[in-house]
Each structure stands twice: as C-alpha cells, then as structure tokens.
Amino acid sequence: MISICLLFTNCKKDISDKKVKNNTEQQKLKDYIDFQYDEVIAFANINPMDYYDGDFNKELDIKKFKDTISVKLNSAQIKELNDILSGRKNKNTDSAMQVADCFYPRHSILFLNQNKIVNHIVVCFECNQVKGSKPTKASMENYQNFFNSLGLKMFDNPIEHSTYYDSIQQVHRNKIRQL
Numbered sequence: 001m002i003s004i005c006l007l008f009t010n011c012k013k014d015i016s017d018k019k020v021k022n023n024t025e026q027q028k029l030k031d032y033i034d035f036q037y038d039e040v041i042a043f044a045n046i047n048p049m050d051y052y053d054g055d056f057n058k059e060l061d062i063k064k065f066k067d068t069i070s071v072k073l074n075s076a077q078i079k080e081l082n083d084i085l086s087g088r089k090n091k092n093t094d095s096a097m098q099v100a101d102c103f104y105p106r107h108s109i110l111f112l113n114q115n116k117i118v119n120h121i122v123v124c125f126e127c128n129q130v131k132g133s134k135p136t137k138a139s140m141e142n143y144q145n146f147f148n149s150l151g152l153k154m155f156d157n158p159i160e161h162s163t164y165y166d167s168i169q170q171v172h173r174n175k176i177r178q179l
Contacts, residue, residue: 032085032136033078037111037118040078043070044152046165048104069168071150081109084146085121087137102127106161107147107154123147125154 045068073081083089105122112118121132123143130136130143147154155161 029086029088031082033082035118037113039112040073041070041110042150043068043108044165045106046162048106069165084138084142085136090137090139103129
C-alpha cells in the first residue's frame with residue numbers, strides 16, 4: 001500500500017516537473033521580432049497578382065498595395081504576434097497540412113521603419129504556405145486565428161475571399177462618396 005502511494009506521488013512530481021520544463025522552454029524561445037520597426041500592418045489583399053511578380057522573397061514595394069483592407073497593430077497585438085512567430089503559442093505542430101503549389105498570398109504582415117519594409121510575412125491559406133523575410137515558428141492555425149482576431153477573415157476558396165473583401169471595399173467606397 002505504501003509503495004502504491006509513493007508511486008502516485010512520484011508520478012505527480014514528474015508531471016509537474018514536465019510542466020515547469022515546458023514553460024521554461026517556451027520562455028527561452030528567441031523573439032522573432034529582433035529588428036527595429038515603427039509600425040506593423042496586417043492586411044488582406046483581394047488580388048495578390050497586383051503586387052506579385054514571382055518573388056515574394058525580395059524587397060516589396062509598399063506603394064503597390066492598392067486594394068487592401070488593413071489593420072495597424074497596437075502594442076498588445078504586436079506582442080501576441082511576436083509570441084506566435086517565435087513559437088511560444090504554436091498550435092498543432094504535429095498535424096500534417098496538405099501543401100499545394102499555387103501561392104497566391106492574400107494575407108500579409110508588414111513591419112515598417114520610416115515607411116520602408118524591414119520585414120514581411122505573406123500567407124496563402126489556399127495552399128497552406130508562408131513566405132517572408134525570415135522563417136517563423138508559427139503554424140497555419142496560428143496565422144488563421146491571428147488574422148481572424150484582427151477582423152481579416154480568411155477563406156480557403158478564392159471566390160469566397162474576393163466576394164467578401166470586394167463587398168467591404170464597396171461599402172467603404174459608398175461611404176466616401178456620401179461625404
């Protein structure tokens with residue numbers, strides 16, 4: 001009887017040690033945002049072909065982003081983003097995602113310093129691919145949850161995406177005309 005009690009006590013200790021170790025490992029992850037920036041913008045683009053020239057890994061020109069719905073991130077959102085990109089909030093790392101070869105990224109995050117892009121991340125939810133200035137430790141689910149939390153809904157189907165964002169733009173155009 002005593003040995004059984006000791007066994008359960010030791011198991012509890014092992015579980016709590018593992019939790020502490022996991023929390024410590026999470027805290028040791030290096031920050032993704034280790035560069036100077038003065039503004040972070042997340043946006044959903046209706047037609048990525050407007051600025052896509054075949055190479056998302058080279059420097060992007062912010063002036064080419066014409067038809068977007070954007071959100072300027074506040075400090076809490078930037079902290080959350082850094083935790084996601086650094087791997088501290090990674091979800092479903094073990095799940096397998098099917099990856100296609102299309103890469104028409106409709107969601108992006110730009111880090112700007114004096115109106116110049118210093119880092120970028122572009123996400124295609126249709127093919128489950130991410131490209132950017134440097135690799136991240138975020139999962140597709142992390143990206144989906146983050147963009148949705150900003151009100152930048154994502155769709156697996158480009159027609160649904162375009163219809164949704166076209167309707168938002170039309171509402172904005174109508175408001176401007178009424179002024």
